[in-house]
Amino acid sequence: MELFGLFNYWVFALLLMVGFYAVISRPNLIKKLLGLSIFQAAVFLLYITMDKVEGGTAPIIQKGVDDAIYSNPLPQVLILTAIVVGISTLALGLALVVRIYEAYGTIEEDEIQQQDLNR
Amino acid sequence: MITIVFGVFLLTLLLIVAIAIVREQDLFTAVTLMGIFSLLMAANFFVLDAADVALTEAAVGAGISTVLLLGALALTPGRERSIPKGRWLALVVVTLTTLVVVHATFGNPRLGDPGAPVHQHVAPWYLEQTPELIGIPNVVTAVLGSFRAYDTLGEVIVVLTAGIGVLFLLGLPGAVGERRREELALGRTYLSHHLVPQVVGRLLIPFILLFALYVQFHGEYGPGGGFQAGAIFASAIILYALIEGEREALTVISPRLLVWMMAGGALLYGGVGVVTMLLGGNFLDYSVLAEDPVKGQQWGIIVIELGVGITVAGVLLAIYHAFAARGR
Amino acid sequence: MSLATQLPALQVAVPLLTAPLLVLLRGPGLAWAAACAASVMAFVIAISLTASVMTTGAISYAMGGWPGPYGIVLEIDALGTLVLLLVTGASTAALLSGRASLGLDIDAGRQHLFYAAWLIVLAGLSGIAITGDAFNVFVFMEISSLATYILIAAGPDRRALTATFKYLIMGTIGATFYLIGVGLVYMMTGTLNFADMESRIADVSDQRPILVAAGFISVGLALKAAVFPLHLWLPGAYTYAPHVVTAFLAACSTKVAIYVLLRFDFFLFQDNLVGHTMQFAVFLVPLAILGILVGSAVAMVESNLKRLLAFSSVAQIGYILLGASFANEAGLTAAVAHMFNHALAKGALFLAVAAIAMRVNGLRLQDIAGIGRRMPLTTAALAVAGASLVGVPGTAGFVSKWLLLQAAFAQGALGIAAVVVVIASSLAAVFYVWRIVECAYFGNAQAPGDAAAVVTEAPLPMLLGLWLVVIANVYFGLAPELPVSLAESAAADLLRHVP
Numbered sequence: 036m037e038l039f040g041l042f043n044y045w046v047f048a049l050l051l052m053v054g055f056y057a058v059i060s061r062p063n064l065i066k067k068l069l070g071l072s073i074f075q076a077a078v079f080l081l082y083i084t085m086d087k088v089e090g091g092t093a094p095i096i097q098k099g100v101d102d103a104i105y106s107n108p109l110p111q112v113l114i115l116t117a118i119v120v121g122i123s124t125l126a127l128g129l130a131l132v133v134r135i136y137e138a139y140g141t142i143e144e145d146e147i148q149q150q151d152l153n154r
Numbered sequence: 155m156i157t158i159v160f161g162v163f164l165l166t167l168l169l170i171v172a173i174a175i176v177r178e179q180d181l182f183t184a185v186t187l188m189g190i191f192s193l194l195m196a197a198n199f200f201v202l203d204a205a206d207v208a209l210t211e212a213a214v215g216a217g218i219s220t221v222l223l224l225g226a227l228a229l230t231p232g233r234e235r236s237i238p239k240g241r242w243l244a245l246v247v248v249t250l251t252t253l254v255v256v257h258a259t260f261g262n263p264r265l266g267d268p269g270a271p272v273h274q275h276v277a278p279w280y281l282e283q284t285p286e287l288i289g290i291p292n293v294v295t296a297v298l299g300s301f302r303a304y305d306t307l308g309e310v311i312v313v314l315t316a317g318i319g320v321l322f323l324l325g326l327p328g329a330v331g332e333r334r335r336e337e338l339a340l341g342r343t344y345l346s347h348h349l350v351p352q353v354v355g356r357l358l359i360p361f362i363l364l365f366a367l368y369v370q371f372h373g374e375y376g377p378g379g380g381f382q383a384g385a386i387f388a389s390a391i392i393l394y395a396l397i398e399g400e401r402e403a404l405t406v407i408s409p410r411l412l413v414w415m416m417a418g419g420a421l422l423y424g425g426v427g428v429v430t431m432l433l434g435g436n437f438l439d440y441s442v443l444a445e446d447p448v449k450g451q452q453w454g455i456i457v458i459e460l461g462v463g464i465t466v467a468g469v470l471l472a473i474y475h476a477f478a479a480r481g482r
Numbered sequence: 483m484s485l486a487t488q489l490p491a492l493q494v495a496v497p498l499l500t501a502p503l504l505v506l507l508r509g510p511g512l513a514w515a516a517a518c519a520a521s522v523m524a525f526v527i528a529i530s531l532t533a534s535v536m537t538t539g540a541i542s543y544a545m546g547g548w549p550g551p552y553g554i555v556l557e558i559d560a561l562g563t564l565v566l567l568l569v570t571g572a573s574t575a576a577l578l579s580g581r582a583s584l585g586l587d588i589d590a591g592r593q594h595l596f597y598a599a600w601l602i603v604l605a606g607l608s609g610i611a612i613t614g615d616a617f618n619v620f621v622f623m624e625i626s627s628l629a630t631y632i633l634i635a636a637g638p639d640r641r642a643l644t645a646t647f648k649y650l651i652m653g654t655i656g657a658t659f660y661l662i663g664v665g666l667v668y669m670m671t672g673t674l675n676f677a678d679m680e681s682r683i684a685d686v687s688d689q690r691p692i693l694v695a696a697g698f699i700s701v702g703l704a705l706k707a708a709v710f711p712l713h714l715w716l717p718g719a720y721t722y723a724p725h726v727v728t729a730f731l732a733a734c735s736t737k738v739a740i741y742v743l744l745r746f747d748f749f750l751f752q753d754n755l756v757g758h759t760m761q762f763a764v765f766l767v768p769l770a771i772l773g774i775l776v777g778s779a780v781a782m783v784e785s786n787l788k789r790l791l792a793f794s795s796v797a798q799i800g801y802i803l804l805g806a807s808f809a810n811e812a813g814l815t816a817a818v819a820h821m822f823n824h825a826l827a828k829g830a831l832f833l834a835v836a837a838i839a840m841r842v843n844g845l846r847l848q849d850i851a852g853i854g855r856r857m858p859l860t861t862a863a864l865a866v867a868g869a870s871l872v873g874v875p876g877t878a879g880f881v882s883k884w885l886l887l888q889a890a891f892a893q894g895a896l897g898i899a900a901v902v903v904v905i906a907s908s909l910a911a912v913f914y915v916w917r918i919v920e921c922a923y924f925g926n927a928q929a930p931g932d933a934a935a936v937v938t939e940a941p942l943p944m945l946l947g948l949w950l951v952v953i954a955n956v957y958f959g960l961a962p963e964l965p966v967s968l969a970e971s972a973a974a975d976l977l978r979h980v981p
Binding site for chain 1: 617620621624628631632635640641643644646647650651654655658661662665668669674
Binding site for chain 2: 488491495498499501502503505506543544545546547548551552553554592595596598599602605609615617618621622624625628629631632635636662666668669670671672673674678682686689690691693694695697
């Protein structure tokens with residue numbers, strides 16, 4: 036039990052690392068956005084891990100059950116918001132990638148920089 | 155115990171999939187893996203007792219974002235071209251960040267510890283007061299729709315902004331054609347000649363729409379609400395567009411209507427805020443909406459959730475059409 | 483309930499809810515007019531909020547009628563109103579004067595979307611300035627960021643797209659870092675409300691998650707504020723955005739991030755501040771100084787006018803941080819006053835650039851050679867605003883630089899180093915501003931004849947807006963009571979929380 040008590044947080048840290056690495060090391064713009072999505076998803080995991088209470092259930096109050104333990108609703112609300120922010124960022128990023136491809140003929144960052152330098 | 159084992163299993167899979175996404179050079183495969191990643195994440199959220207978030211992650215992460223990524227991939231090269239070698243600086247920065255985070259985790263409360271500070275202060279108040287002040291069972295909806303309604307309004311605006319941005323960058327869908335219906339019929343190039351998806355899809359669409367309505371209006375009692383419903387509604391229409399061609403879908407919901415949905419939902423939400431002000435309350439204080447403050451809260455939540463659903467569905471569809479229309 | 487008590491909510495709601503209306507409008511003229519109306523209204527609300535904060539003190543407003551920490555509470559204090567004035571003022575001046583310039587950059591069919599995005603930026607930045615909730619800051623940060631990406635991507639050059647993408651990636655990383663930090667603080671305190679956090683954080687402030695949270699929040703906000711060396715997105719974004727957008731953003735967007743950074747450092751992590759007095763001296767001061775030096779140096783050799791000014795902004799952000807890093811009343815007053823005055827100077831400079839760009843092709847120094855003879859009013863405005871950037875006595879820029887120097891002198895050895903840096907970079911500013919002015923007045927146009935012949939004075943609304951800001955530069959240079967008294971009470975507010 037004790038051993039696994041922090042496991043979620045370690046996975047959060049590792050996912051953060053995987054996503055962040057993809058964002059800063061990959062020149063492909065779509066790959067960067069995928070990395071960014073993993074990076075954001077890691078944070079969702081951090082918040083949702085906080086909300087768990089041992090022996091609890093989803094915070095939907097049932098009538099007539101007095102001794103129920105509910106998980107924390109607040110991180111869930113925050114992450115609902117964050118998920119929506121994430122998809123919005125992704126959509127805007129993808130639209131930019133499409134326009135960049137139309138303008139440059141490539142979506143590899145190094146090649147784009149090369150083209151800008153040659154002008 | 156069994157949930158912990160299951161959780162560890164899911165998280166390990168999640169990590170493996172994430173690494174596979176980064177390593178995979180074929181972007182189509184990477185995007186498919188991303189869908190799997192989101193589904194695993196949703197399953198994980200469910201294990202952690204966050205039903206609303208799980209539903210949202212499944213609908214938005216696994217559903218809509220995969221569609222958008224595929225839509226963008228259709229317009230751009232599907233393979234990563236260059237793989238740089240030895241980005242040591244990146245690796246060092248990332249490893250340092252991770253070590254800092256891992257360092258922090260040793261001060262974190264253990265998973266599920268009921269004595270953790272997060273479960274002591276604000277959260278119990280929500281759980282205790284919601285039945286009394288709002289009178290609905292789903293506390294997540296109560297916090298989202300009323301206690302933190304201002305955040306949720308902001309969130310709707312974020313979605314609207316994404317819609318505005320995509321329309322600004324890629325153009326209004328169907329702006330090419332306020333064309334006639336006969337011409338639209340010629341646009342049938344999608345899956346219309348594949349019998350199995352067509353039949354299955356046509357059977358599914360009504361049920362998906364019904365489910366969207368259920369999620370929309372049952373959000374006070376069970377997991378669900380405007381965001382999830384909007385995403386599910388949009389996915390039904392997108393499925394229709396995939397089967398019948400997106401021009402056919404644009405005759406069902408015209409581009410003009412999409413723009414009205416985008417803006418209308420946000421305005422409906424904001425309108426509730428303005429009405430509460432005119433009735434003498436603070437911005438988004440629904441208790442002034444009816445004689446009985448609890449009834450007022452419930453009315454307020456229903457209306458703003460509807461606004462959320464309309465905007466989310468409108469924006470997601472508009473974005474889908476913008477990508478699809480860019481292809482030709 | 484009277485209108486006056488609703489003003490805090492209206493400050494955000496007016497632009498936020500006008501934006502969806504603009505999406506529905508057809509016709510660029512109507513969209514522009516509606517955007518202007520909303521922006522002017524926001525400015526008026528900001529002024530009246532400032533007046534009431536100055537007379538009666540901080541205002542709080544419970545969103546949805548729910549008290550903190552359960553609901554979201556708006557908290558408006560002196561620092562917040564100063565940022566509000568900057569944001570709404572910059573937006574109003576840029577919108578009123580920028581219609582013609584924006585019309586050249588953006589085709590008519592998309593302008594209503596552009597103006598909607600503009601109002602969303604305005605609402606987002608104002609929302610950050612007045613909220614009292616840590617997560618609400620994130621939401622409004624993302625609102626303003628996403629909309630900012632749209633504004634920048636509207637630039638006519640294709641490099642606007644790549645600059646925006648870079649900004650999107652770095653901005654999202656910054657926001658996500660902030661979110662991680664807020665999550666860790668929430669984990670240890672169980673609350674998101676700033677005031678409540680402050681009272682609960684004392685028990686846990688030495689715990690690892692809080693220390694790491696302070697790091698994540700600082701780095702995240704520093705990314706958003708373009709603190710050296712996290713400024714990499716800024717030059718591209720400022721250079722390739724439509725000129726009027728640059729004027730708006732350069733005046734206020736990074737300052738809002740600095741504002742949040744100050745709030746966190748002084749309201750929440752003050753125990754860390756006390757426990758780590760060295761943290762500021764060792765970490766922030768070198769970054770501020772490096773930022774000042776590198777920004778000034780690059781600006782001295784840069785030949786593209788907008789890029790030059792963008793690097794000068796990197797240096798100016800360094801000034802603001804330098805003042806704040808002294809963590810005393812004089813330093814903070816100087817930092818906050820400099821936020822205000824730099825916004826005036828940089829806003830005016832970029833508006834002048836926008837006016838020039840309407841008449842000249844290209845914005846390299848040689849392109850504007852001899853412009854002073856053909857656009858005398860614009861060039862004069864450019865010169866005065868440049869003087870304010872340098873810090874010539876009689877302009878707004880002088881006031882805050884003088885305050886900064888005074889604060890630095892009181893710091894002992896470290897302060898002397900700071901003084902030397904400030905003076906060196908001011909000399910650099912003299913050099914690069916002089917390069918522009920010299921070129922504009924005394925440079926010889928390379929291709930006389932057809933190209934130069936069409937160069938005439940900028941359109942009247944542009945000139946009016948530009949000169950309004952320039953006059954504000956001079957006015958607040960001669961009568962600096964308003965910004966300085968706001969800055970003083972802001973500094974007192976910030977320090978009140980430090981034990």
